[in-house]
Amino acid sequence: AQTVTQSQPEMSVQEAETVTLSCTYDTSESDYYLFWYKQPPSRQMILVIRQEAYKQQNATENRFSVNFQKAAKSFSLKISDSQLGDAAMYFCASLQGGSEKLVFGKGTKLTVNP
Amino acid sequence: GAVVSQHPSWVICKSGTSVKIECRSLDFQATTMFWYRQFPKQSLMLMATSNEGSKATYEQGVEKDKFLINHASLTLSTLTVTSAHPEDSSFYICSASPYREGTQYFGPGTRLTVL
Numbered sequence: 008a009q010t011v012t013q014s015q016p017e018m019s020v021q022e023a024e025t026v027t028l029s030c031t032y033d034t035s036e037s038d039y040y041l042f043w044y045k046q047p048p049s050r051q052m053i054l055v056i057r058q059e060a061y062k063q064q065n066a067t068e069n070r071f072s073v074n075f076q077k078a079a080k081s082f083s084l085k086i087s088d089s090q091l092g093d094a095a096m097y098f099c100a101s102l103q104g105g106s107e108k109l110v111f112g113k114g115t116k117l118t119v120n121p
Numbered sequence: 122g123a124v125v126s127q128h129p130s131w132v133i134c135k136s137g138t139s140v141k142i143e144c145r146s147l148d149f150q151a152t153t154m155f156w157y158r159q160f161p162k163q164s165l166m167l168m169a170t171s172n173e174g175s176k177a178t179y180e181q182g183v184e185k186d187k188f189l190i191n192h193a194s195l196t197l198s199t200l201t202v203t204s205a206h207p208e209d210s211s212f213y214i215c216s217a218s219p220y221r222e223g224t225q226y227f228g229p230g231t232r233l234t235v236l
Contacts, residue, residue, distance in 0.1 A: 049229070051230065057224055
C-alpha cells in the first residue's frame with residue numbers, strides 16, 4: 008500500500024525568504040504521480056504542482072519547485088520569495104498509475120511572517 | 122480551466138433530516154468524482170469514488186446507506202447524507218478528475234452542521 012509522510016507538522020518562513028517542505032512516500036509501483044496541494048484558510052484545495060515519476064526533470068511552477076529524488080522516495084516542495092498569501096496547509100499526495108485514489112500526507116502548516 | 126463547484130457551501134440542518142450536496146465540474150468532463158470528509162486540522166479522508174453511470178465504491182467503514190452518492194452525468198455528482206446526526210457534522214469536499222488525466226481538482230467544500 009502507498010503511504011505518504013510529511014514529517015513537519017508546522018513550518019514558518021519570513022516574507023521573501025525560501026522554505027522547503029518535506030515529503031517522503033512509499034510505493035512498490037514504477038508508474039506513479041506526485042502532487043502538492045495547498046489549502047488556505049478558505050479550505051479550498053488548490054493544486055500547486057504535479058510530478059510524473061517517469062520524468063527526471065523536477066517540476067516547476069513559478070515560485071514553486073520540487074526536488075524529486077526517486078531512489079530516496081523523496082518529494083520536497085521549495086517555495087521561493089515567500090509571500091503572505093502562501094500561508095496555508097500544504098498536503099503532499101501520491102497517485103499510483105492505474106489507480107484513481109490519491110493518498111495524502113497529514114499536511115504541513117506553513118506560516119509566513121511579515 | 123479545471124474548475125469544480127460545490128453547493129451549498131454551508132448547510133445547517135436538524136437531526137434526522139437529509140441533506141444533498143452537489144458537485145459539478147464546470148469546464149471539463151469528469152469520468153470520476155470523489156467525496157472526502159475532513160475533520161478540523163486533519164488531512165482528507167476519502168469516503169467514496171463515483172464513476173458516471175455506475176455505483177459508487179465506498180471506502181471501508183463508510184456507510185453506503187447513510188452517504189448516498191449519485192453520479193448522474195459527466196459533470197455532476199451528488200452526496201446525500203441521510204438521517205443526519207450531529208456526528209455527521211463535518212467539512213465535505215468533492216473532487217473531479219478529467220478523463221485519463223489523473224489529477225484531481227477540488228471543489229470549495231461544504232460545511233455541514235447538524236443540530
